Amino acid sequence: MADVLGKAVMDFQQGNYTEDIKTFSSLDEEDVIPVPYLFRDFKEMPKVEQKALKLAKGKILDIGCGAGSHALYLQNKGLDVTAVDNSEGCITVAKERGVQKTVLSNILDYSEETFDTLLLLMNGIGLAGTLSNLTAFLQHLASLLRPNGQILLDSSDIIYMFDEDEDGGYWIPNNGKYYGEVTFTMQYKGLKSEPFDWIYLDYNTLQNACWANGMECELMVSGEHYDYLARLTHKK
Structure with missing residues (x-):
């Protein structure tokens, strides 16, 4: 895959x-990911990310680390952080920028160590792909977590992207799929990715999935754009 x-x-x-990177989605949306944004510092980050970085503690795994901005911030605060990504280019850049511990791997193939904090920022739960994969994904994350550990993740409820009717309901296509499931392709300088599944989870759906898998789920902060930060922990 490119x-x-x-x-x-x-x-x-x-x-x-x-x-910049162009993205095309099954919601008929064309968008861009501004590349400089992947190199942002703390003050340029949205408040859900800032809150997550303030809550991160102990031994940390930054999942889907990208260019390493979150890992660098934590490392510079003296925290023990490992950055993992399945993109060879991202891991190379994270190392060049000074991230000391990096792992090139798909998170589902990683089981080397356990951590006090797992970070999944920039809608990191999207890596689960589809609602049907969510249970296996959460169980794998739980297996990487120490007994008193926490998972900090942000996502968005994309219900706002659908048409609203007069009584406040939404017109959601009845195609048997959860409305937050999206298929993306990315394009950059003539390179094009294979289509990949990505999920945006509304908070209630996430909370129900956590309870079904023996985890607590707590809403830490709501952002300005239907986004939120959640903290997941093992049920006591």
């Missing part, structure tokens, strides 16, 4: 930034 994200962050790191 490492679209990796190529874009490598270009930026090497001073060859000329364009």
Whole structure:
């Protein structure tokens, strides 16, 4: 699979930034990911990310680390953080930027150590792909967590993207799928990714999935754009 994200962050790191990543989704939306945004510092981050970084403690795993901005911030605060991503380009750039502990792996293939904090930022729960994969994904995350550990993740309820009727309900296509399931492709400088599944979870759906899998789920902060930060812990 073309490492679209990796190529874009490598270009930026090497001073060859000329364009952004284009994304195309099954919601008929075309969008861009501005590459400089992947290199943002703490003050440029949305409040859900800032809150997560303040709550992170102990031994930390930054899942889907991208260019390493979150890991770097935590490392600079003296915390023990490992950055994991399945993009070779992202891991190369994270190392070049100074992240000391990196792992090139799909998170579902990783089981080397356990942690006090798992971070899944920039809608990291999206890595689960679909609602039907959510149970296995949460169980795998729980297996990486120490007894008193926490998972900090942000997501968005994308219900606002659907048409609203007069009585406040939403017109959601009846295709048998959860409305937060989206298929994306990414494009950058002639490179195009294979289509991949990504999920945006409304908070109630996440909470119910956590309870079904023996985990507590707590809403830590709500953002300005239907987004939120949740903390997941083992049930006591």
